[in-house]
Amino acid sequence: MPKTSDYNTAAAVNRFGLNQTVSGTTIIAAAELGFRHKVVGFMLSPHGSGTRTFVFQGSITGNLHGPVTVSSANQQNGLVIWQPLERYPFCRTGMNEALQITTTGDHFGGQILFLTEPA
Numbered sequence: 339m340p341k342t343s344d345y346n347t348a349a350a351v352n353r354f355g356l357n358q359t360v361s362g363t364t365i366i367a368a369a370e371l372g373f374r375h376k377v378v379g380f381m382l383s384p385h386g387s388g389t390r391t392f393v394f395q396g397s398i399t400g401n402l403h404g405p406v407t408v409s410s411a412n413q414q415n416g417l418v419i420w421q422p423l424e425r426y427p428f429c430r431t432g433m434n435e436a437l438q439i440t441t442t443g444d445h446f447g448g449q450i451l452f453l454t455e456p457a
Contacts, residue, residue: 351378352452358445363395366450367437374457375437376430382418382448384408390443392418394429433457 354366367375377394384390390408408418420428431437437452 350453352454354450354452355448356382356439356450357447358441361390361441361443361445363438363440365436365438367452367454369434369436370454371434372456373454374431374433374435376427376453376455377420377437377450378427378453379451380418380420380428380448382408382446382450384441384444384446386444390441390446392439392441392446394431395438395440427453 352367356364356366358364382392392406392408406418434457439446439450
């Protein structure tokens, strides 16, 4: 059985529309005292071709927290999807940290779903 801090059915799912014009770091959600952010789903697509990466920044913990490489050779149309599952977040920030995404190789667009919960 999951701990309350890992699974909160009362938390509202927030949506962030990512539309970068250049690769780099984008703040998804600002730091909030006593709270942390959990990425529960996303659909991202780089705007160009070749090899590109993205990583959620902060003292991230979770299932997959290293850089994710997207290559037109191994991804159909470069589309990356993490099915929205509140119970099994992709990653989460530490307490009192902002949620950010950093991209390299090309800029990305898409949607990121996240929760903001007491830590």
